[in-house]
Amino acid sequence: MQKRGMALLAATLLLVGCGNEVRQADEADEKPVPTKAASIDPADLRPGNQPATPEALAAITLQRVLVEPEAFEGGDLYFEQDEVGTVLLWGDDHSLEVKAGPVDDDLLSTWCHDGMAGCVEVKAETGAATVAWDLATDDGTPGQLMVSHTSGGEERRAAYVGEKVTGDPRKLDLEVNVDDLIALVTDPRLGTKTTMKMTKAQVSGFPSDGANGTGEVALTAGAIAAGLLETMAYADIDSFKKADVSDYGKGAFGVVGTTAGGGTVTAVHAPNLPAGQRKCPKTLTCSKGDSDGYDGWTDGSAETVRCHQKEGDLPAFCAVVRQQAPAPFPGDDLDPVLTGLEVALETLWPTVAAETARRGESLVG
Template structure:
């Protein structure tokens, strides 16, 4: 489950949808939300902070530069890595503004420029040089405009999607202009750390927990159960019990879920899984090698193991999911079984929304 900037870009296009959104010139009758009033930023506030940034803080900073009225917010693990902070503001006809900060890696906007974006320029500001890249509208996609700035060992990026990009965006009258994006990514308060004032900012309509990654808590056995019930493959589990994790290393937690047909699903988060258990057992036929884990199966039993290295503030951990059936899998078809196991791995990351933890309290004794 490694999500880099490429994943963010792909999800962004899905967010924008297949249909293009008409600009005012394309459809004069199109209704637009009333822009937010201009926000005056006190120059004294434009300084780096030392408090952990939250998605809501980044949304508040974005709204001081982009005069839009968000109707919805999104983000969290679907978009951002564990060592990143960010959020997505959405409004109107599939328009969105994504903003994030995280460690500098090889997947920089300058790389995208070299790999074939429609246009790319360097914009010099008092803060430093910002890379601006764009893709033109084509084949039903509206195009996008992105800005990237590096400071303090981090990359800060913003991406605007949904409005048709028909030419160099610096020459277009866009709802979120290139100047807005550059000012946003070079704002010294934008980063994985921000000012105490911005951490207290409240954005109208911003969810208090869940999708935006805020109010995250440590994973619990109950949360694993709650998240398993949200997966398509295991929504029919009718009872849970804590798993025996005595052989999975210090700090392991997990559950065993029983389905109506008598089959069981075991899901275990193991931050210190012994090396021997990261390799395919002799009793199973396996694929995917033995370095970061494996997929293994035999008659009536299948399991998946994945191990993730430490990254940013996230510690290393392994995830183990096993399905055992009282009889051979129907038609010996492993594809749906392994697909289900793969989906269950998503429930075993080190943190989870507080809501999932609460829902899980009554599921596991």
């Protein structure tokens, strides 16, 4: 799962009315530091009956896992309407996704039987948890660690990506270790319902809107630009302008970004893309995409089109991303180019976090 970057945030935990669970700063310029689970009052470790919020889950996570997130993510691209969750981001592509929602037996089966390198059942004081992992690969994929616990008809899950998983993670010295994740997912406060105390928790740096399903706003050209800058493939774009969308159908809008080397990236959200634009042009070599659309390329040019049908509250729309280089792409390996286009498609969904839209307001003239 690719993440949108944010400005670095001091994200240590501040709990309102939570006793000594967090050491307060002694001086005005000293930042509070997160504490380990030992600071949790045992009397607080009970299920609650209040609707959980993403910030509440972030607060519980930071009591259990000693990390200092630089940003928080979420939104409809990550979680379903019947789930609650958040994603903590830090360092070089480190992420910890934490969520609660209905049990997905099929997914658990996939973890343990269809592709995961290992899967074991581990018993803890507060219940049993499933620990599953995928190993790092030679192409640089770090692998992942997932821990799941079911209780009261719900699944509570944590998924960690960022360090190389070279074997059974219980035997590795990871920054986010298995024991802490088991303690997190079996914490009785973690769920779609939590305690009143946790609903009042405040996490420094947690966005007041625009993340984890709240504060979603309509996509704008500026938000597309901000989203592109947050991807590794297009972080070197120097400037943006609005794209000419006269051939993309009614309601289309987008941007053209230019890099220092003279290359361009065009990204267009097109709710009514004409049928002819959804087919591979004769000037390109193409392969069929996963949905309606195509991937196409030639020397120094590549583009991806994806069209999505209406589903629930999500309206039908198409996303178009095109990359133009001043010379043929290096070598014959198009994989990095096509991967970048795939990631850029995520910036073209109909709604976006309000924070992303705000960051994009000054990017497009």
